[in-house]
Amino acid sequence: MNLPRITPGPLAAAVLALLITLTGCGFAGDSEDAGATDDTSAGADDQAWPRTVTNCGREVTIEAQPTRIVGFEGAAETVFALGAGDQMAGYFGSERAALPEDLATEAAEAEHLGGSFPTPKLEALIEPDPDLIVLYGYNQEAGITQEALDKLGVPHLILSEQCPESPDNTVEGYFEDAETFATAIGADEAGKTVVGGWRTEIEKATATPVEGEPTVFIMGSPDPKSPFASGGASLADEQITLAGGSNLFGDTDEAFLEPSWEEIADRNPDVIVDGSGGKDESMAALKKYLKGDAALSGITAVKDDRFLVLDYYDNVPGPRVVDGVVKLAEFLRG
Amino acid sequence: MTVVQDRSVRRVPATAVAGTCAVLLAAGMASSSRVGPVDLPLGQLVTAVWERVTVGLEPLTLQERLVTEHRIPRILLAAVIGAVLAVAGCVLQALTRNPLADPSILGGTSGASLGAVAMIVAGASGPLSVTAAAFVGAGCGFAATLALAWRGGGVSPLRLVLAGIAVSYLLSALTSMVVFRADDDRRLRSALFWQLGSVADASWGSLFVPSVLMIAGVVVLMLRARRLDALSYGDLTATALGVSPQRLRAEMFVITSLLTGAAVALAGGIGFVALVVPHAVRLLAGPRHSSLVPLAALAGAAFLVWADLVGRVVAPPSEVPLGVVTALVGAPIFALLIAGRMRDELA
CATH class of the missing domain: 3.40.50.1980 (Nitrogenase molybdenum iron protein domain)
Structure with missing residues (x-):
């Protein structure tokens, strides 16, 4: 056993490097100057081509x-x-x-x-x-x-x-x-x-205020055993904020992360959203998993039975992103 | 790993290796129970564990329950899985007389992967169904290897390895096929997660029966370890020593398969433990199986407990899959071993 002889610095760096490769492009920061999507053509003549x-x-x-x-x-x-x-x-x-x-x-x-x-x-x-x-x-x-x-x-x-x-x-x-x-x-x-x-x-x-800015955990995996969360750099994070809630992992720089249930339960979300695309089926599995666990059943969202199913496309760019915000907003006010 | 360069180097006494591993295991378990998202003061942790044992769950807070119901079982599961994998590696390396043997080249890991990944991709989200599919898959993988290698009432080392490689490649190809045909990338992520291994899902309920069975299996293998020494001298010598090599090999293979099947089903595909830990221990304490097998169990347990701890602390709040950590540590060690061996042979 010579594990302890290896200094943690390079090991941590290596693990981190691999993790970054594994999680791919999820580290995009949400810079304000992004986008640059102003159209330059909407000028005098709307019918003009080329544009x-x-x-x-x-x-x-x-x-x-x-x-x-x-x-x-x-x-x-x-x-x-x-x-x-x-x-x-x-x-x-x-x-x-x-x-x-x-x-x-x-x-x-x-x-x-x-x-x-x-x-x-x-x-x-x-x-x-x-x-x-x-x-x-x-x-x-x-x-x-x-x-x-x-x-x-x-x-x-x-x-x-x-x-x-x-x-x-x-x-x-x-x-x-x-x-x-x-x-x-x-x-x-x-x-x-x-x-x-x-x-x-x-x-x-979102016209009426939400009481107490509830914390929301968006579960992005259809498998209850491997939690996958939307972090601070995700579109879902902004949707939650717009809807009047607070993203449970909003403090992170990543778009997506893989925390343990211990981490999630320690942060103790008020609402759990299944955004995995598994619809009611994966939600049922998730609920069963959480309610059957001696510790996780103590999470506020589980105790209060505050679960919402969102479609996969409710959390990715596209027209349905609006549905995502509206569904969240209505749920948080419900 | 300077030991590698000079094989005539004095062996470390088995008791010293055992003592070191035991200390490492205890230290790993103690640190691991203290480190994580939930930060309980030591006194509260001890009280919580005491109350859990004497009174039950009722008086515990959410944070205390997270430690007693999640963190402690996962540490124990890591230890059990580490021990099982290391012992399985020892036994398989002896059976095949091949230093590269481990469950992943004998059809077990790839069988388990196929079972679990197919289940995940098909959308069966019950955790039990994935575990069951993985166990059945591992069993089928090992069985196919054994059936292919079987001849004249037993198996020969070379046939076992070659059959294992054929089966592993086939099953890995089928797994890739399942992954490629899948139409939902989110399920693929959870399939990948499974393949990289984790003990995060441990709970007392899921832990108890498999652990007892696995510990029993490890004990059985330890008791038979002496006979493995006869095998390593070659089949003729073994026969002369009163051991039927073909039968012993088949028997030990079946026990090992069941053990690793259970381990892989519970914790996913954790690489390198079965391969590297036996080599490390062998280098330190010598090749006699009567001491090698128990020492490997201890070292494997300590290794995986520490690996789990590392995986939890390097990139919070995310966890790094266990298989990634073991490979990151295991690969350099293995590279050193190979380099050392090759130098010996050239000398």
Whole structure:
């Protein structure tokens, strides 16, 4: 046994280094200057093409109003939310049946090209011969990089949460994305009304104050045994704050982290949200696990039976991010 | 690890190694019970444990319960799993006469992974079902290896290793297939988490029966350890010494499989303990199995208790999976061993 001979410094550093690699890109700080999504085209003539918009600090010129858009997940849903389903050639992400009604109606006009996991390859993306690609983010493994897309000569936009430099994981950042998208696809009017509508929805749901700023733990894993939490740099963190609560792990710099139940119970959340995407099934398993545990059954949220199920897409950038805030806000006031 | 360079070096007396390991184990357990998110003063901790034992759960606060119902069981589970893995490594290395043998190249770990990962990806979220699937998977993996290696009423070392490698590769490929076909990346995270191992989920309820069985198994293996010495001289010598090598090998293999199956099912795929701890102990105390096996049990327990502690404190509030810590510590040690051996052979 020569473990004790190893000095803890380098070991800790090595463990940390590996951890950072393992948890991937979750360390994006939420800098204020991020996004840079002001559209530069909404000038005198709304109908004018070509148009140039700024997306992730990059100028994107769109020659004519796109009619064959290919989209991904929340980015595709944004186009649907803008009422431009008829301009979409196809999309990857949730099947139509799994979409909220208003988005599903628009999605009916676009072809569902497949799920988004595992990420489709670049070839699949350009197969429908798109004139604009809207992405959740780049994906090195699938060959979907800025360089590859630029080389193809097809303009593309991504969501600010996934900007390679200074990503913006705020709800407001997403709203600005939606406005940029609206300009880029020539849905200027819809951009204003839809985003305005979202803002009003959130204002309405959060009009009354919440008593005592309850602490909220968002469980991101469908397996009760391996807790996965949204940290201070996550979109969910801001949603909780907007809704009038306080994120249990809001003090951390990471977007996601893997604490033990001991850590979670020690912080003692008032509300537990299942945001794993496992819906009622994983929530039932989680409740059973917590209630059956001699110690964890003493967590305030468990004692008071304060559990809420959110859809996976309620916590990632896309139109459903509004639903996430509203559901949280209503629950905290319920 | 300077020991490696000179094999004629004096052995450390077994009692000294045992004493050191026991002290390390005790120190690890004591530190581990004090360190974590919940910070109880020592007096309160002792009182809480005393009340838990004499009165029950009722008077304990949430924080006290977190220590008595989560932290202490996980420390004990780490110790038991560490002991099981190290002993399994010793036995498998003797059975196969191969210094690289451990449960992961004999089909056990990959079988358990396939079982657990398939269950997780399929969405069965009950913790018991994943544990059961892992145990069945480990059993199937080992059984397939044994069946492939079986000939003439027993198994030979080389056949065992080769069969194990074939089975492991097949099962790992199937696991990758399951992972690749999965349509939910959040489930994959929990599959990965499982594969890297953890004792965070330990509770008294889940701990008691498996621990008693595993400790019994370790004792059985210790009692038979003497016969393993006969095996290491080769099958002919073993036969001359009155040991039937083929049968002994099959028998010991089955016991080891059940033990590691249980360990992997409870704590996931924790690498390097089974491989490295026996080597470290062998280098210090010599290769005689009658002392090697119990010493490895002690050293394995101490190693995993400390590894668990390290995993909890390096990146709070997250925990680093146990398998990551053991490999980070285990890999350099193993690299030194290999380097030392190769120098010996070239000399």
